[in-house]
Amino acid sequence: MSRRHRGLRHRLLALYDAALSALGPQHWWPAQSPFEVAVGAILTQNTAWTNVERAIANLKRARLLSPRALARTPLRTLARHLRPSGYFRVKARRLKVFIGHLARRHGGNLERMLARPPATVRAELLSIPGIGAETADSILLYAGDHPIFVVDAYTRRILSRHRLVFPRGSYDELQRLFMAHLPSDPALYNEYHALLVHVGKEFCRSHPRCDACPLKFDLDGRRPRV
DNA sequence: GGCCAGGACACCA
DNA sequence: TGGTGTCATGGC
Numbered sequence: 001m002s003r004r005h006r007g008l009r010h011r012l013l014a015l016y017d018a019a020l021s022a023l024g025p026q027h028w029w030p031a032q033s034p035f036e037v038a039v040g041a042i043l044t045q046n047t048a049w050t051n052v053e054r055a056i057a058n059l060k061r062a063r064l065l066s067p068r069a070l071a072r073t074p075l076r077t078l079a080r081h082l083r084p085s086g087y088f089r090v091k092a093r094r095l096k097v098f099i100g101h102l103a104r105r106h107g108g109n110l111e112r113m114l115a116r117p118p119a120t121v122r123a124e125l126l127s128i129p130g131i132g133a134e135t136a137d138s139i140l141l142y143a144g145d146h147p148i149f150v151v152d153a154y155t156r157r158i159l160s161r162h163r164l165v166f167p168r169g170s171y172d173e174l175q176r177l178f179m180a181h182l183p184s185d186p187a188l189y190n191e192y193h194a195l196l197v198h199v200g201k202e203f204c205r206s207h208p209r210c211d212a213c214p215l216k217f218d219l220d221g222r223r224p225r226v
Numbered sequence: 227g228g229c230c231a232g233g234a235c236a237c238c239a
Numbered sequence: 240t241g242g243t244g245t246c247a248t249g250g251c
Contacts, residue, residue, distance in 0.1 A: 040232095041232090042233095044232050044233085045234065046232085047231060047233085048230080048231040048232085049232060050231095051231080052232090086231085087233090087234095129234090129235085130234065132233060132235080133233090133234095134232080134233065150232085153231085153232075154232070193232085194232095200232085201231090205229095
């Protein structure tokens with residue numbers, strides 16, 4: 001293992017430890033089943049989670065939160081329930097495409113779909129229109145418990161401010177940074193991503209509260225560039 | 227009233 | 240490969 005490799009691992013773990021000790025475990029994903037995770041992953045695309053919660057509550061109230069129920073629900077009806085989550089027409093289509101794929105290829109059983117090597121599942125998820133890298137990886141990690149790191153806008157913002165990646169680093173580059181330097185551990189990836197989202201939401205938004213950010217310094221005493 | 231949110235995709239150069 | 244527009248609601 002090279003000096004550079006050990007250095008990056010140390011800094012990544014230092015950020016993780018700082019966030020965890022300041023914020024505590026995040027208990028992600030906030031859902032009651034793997035299928036609910038997958039639905040939430042699609043609905044939260046570029047959308048505040050509070051809005052997704054309303055849409056999921058609508059689906060539950062209407063007893064639509066299952067592959068079979070969603071399959072027999074007209075697109076317009078589904079879209080109406082999804083309205084609070086924004087992009088509701090797009091997301092209704094994407095959910096329909098997803099459960100259609102699930103029904104045809106896996107008998108409507110998400111667990112069966114996920115119970116294969118993660119690289120296989122990932123390629124299949126990415127082949128479904130409306131499921132990009134972050135959505136696929138969220139499903140793999142939080143619904144399938146696979147050791148796949150989820151990268152999002154907060155991950156890029158925080159990591160580039162800490163000079164661990166270039167601001168324009170690709171999704172795959174950021175993901176490789178974590179997966180090549182950290183143990184292949186679903187529990188660690190789960191908590192790490194959730195903590196980055198918490199830090200991003202609370203300390204990196206339009207009125208940054210960088211002075212209060214638990215990652216203001218990592219364990220090496222390095223300061224982020226804001 | 228403007229900006230932003232736990233993206234994906236089509237289109238273009 | 241990289242930049243831009245589109246999709247839309249709700250909180251601050």
